[in-house]
Amino acid sequence: MAALERLAERMDAAFRLPLIGTRIGWDGILGLLPGIGDAAAFGPAGYxxxxxxxxxxxxxxxxxxxxxxxxxxxxxxxxxxGDLLDIGLKANRRNVRLLRRHFERTGAL
Known part of the structure; x- marks a missing residue:
């Protein structure tokens, strides 16, 4: 679980944008590359x-x-x-939270 949380953090919130203070990860950075960026960012999400x-x-x-x-x-x-909205969605962190919440409810963690 901890490894998935670290991966989600890197993908969605690894860096802080200096002027805005918003956190951005590799998902948002890769998304800036037309075509291949979104496909590359989908790999960790699928994992x-x-x-x-x-x-x-x-x-x-x-x-x-x-x-x-x-x-x-x-x-x-x-x-x-889409790139701006992608930064706000943070789907990887959301997915790891869903998984953690499920296991906490069932007592598996």
Missing amino acids: IIYRAMQMGAPRPVLARMAANAGVDAVVGTVPLI
Whole structure:
């Protein structure tokens, strides 16, 4: 779980933008590269979902995680506006929180 949290943090909030104070991660930076950036950023998102499946997360949790990653991927394809919205969505952190919350409720953590 800790490794997934570190990955999500790197992808969604690794750096602080100096003038604004907003945190941005590699997902937002890669999203600036037309075409390949969003595809590259989807890899870690898919890995988080894959690990959740291996850890025994139920289908409703996995479906919600897939929806978060899907929205992030689709929104990221819109030039400029999509990149700005992509920075705000932080789907990887959201997905790891969903997974942690599920395991805390079930007592698995």
